[in-house]
Amino acid sequence: MRIAIGSDHRGFALKQAVKELLGELGHEWVDFGCQGEDPVDYPDIAAPVGEGVAAGDYQRGILICGNGVGMSIAANKVKGIRAALCQNAFTARLARRHNDVNVLCLGAWCIGRGLAEDIVRVFLSEDFEGGRHVRRLEKIRAMEP
Numbered sequence: 001m002r003i004a005i006g007s008d009h010r011g012f013a014l015k016q017a018v019k020e021l022l023g024e025l026g027h028e029w030v031d032f033g034c035q036g037e038d039p040v041d042y043p044d045i046a047a048p049v050g051e052g053v054a055a056g057d058y059q060r061g062i063l064i065c066g067n068g069v070g071m072s073i074a075a076n077k078v079k080g081i082r083a084a085l086c087q088n089a090f091t092a093r094l095a096r097r098h099n100d101v102n103v104l105c106l107g108a109w110c111i112g113r114g115l116a117e118d119i120v121r122v123f124l125s126e127d128f129e130g131g132r133h134v135r136r137l138e139k140i141r142a143m144e145p
Helices: 009-024 043-054 069-075 089-099 113-125 132-143
Strands: 002-007 028-031 060-065 083-085 103-107
Touching: 002 009, 002 043, 009 028, 009 060, 009 103, 009 113, 043 060, 043 069, 043 103, 060 069, 060 113, 069 083, 069 103, 083 089, 089 113, 089 132, 103 113
Parallel strands: 002 028, 002 060, 060 103, 083 103
Antiparallel strands: none
16 A cells, blocks of 8 residues: 655654554555654645545555644645544544545654554554445535535
């Protein structure tokens, strides 16, 4: 799977760990920044990751900031993106199965490396169930500008 990944300065260290995991799992990834711990603005990272996923250049996206909220808000401004902040494997599983989430957001201050890796594994392995959930996603798409 081809993954777009990005973080702000607060999520940089966790992003590096997630990239290692992606490689171990055999996924291809492209890092949209940042490249260190110097302060950056998370919307500047979330926008190109979201745009790449929405355009179909990447099957999924992963965004990491301090608490994950800023990245999820910014990513969800991109038409076609369904970003979810997940803090455990259960929410990641349901986000994929029920909401067809295409961008995972993580909060580096809120979870450790081991939990983040568990969440990423679930996010990448679960499929959308379809069925009754399609109707709901169509309503969400109708809300987009």
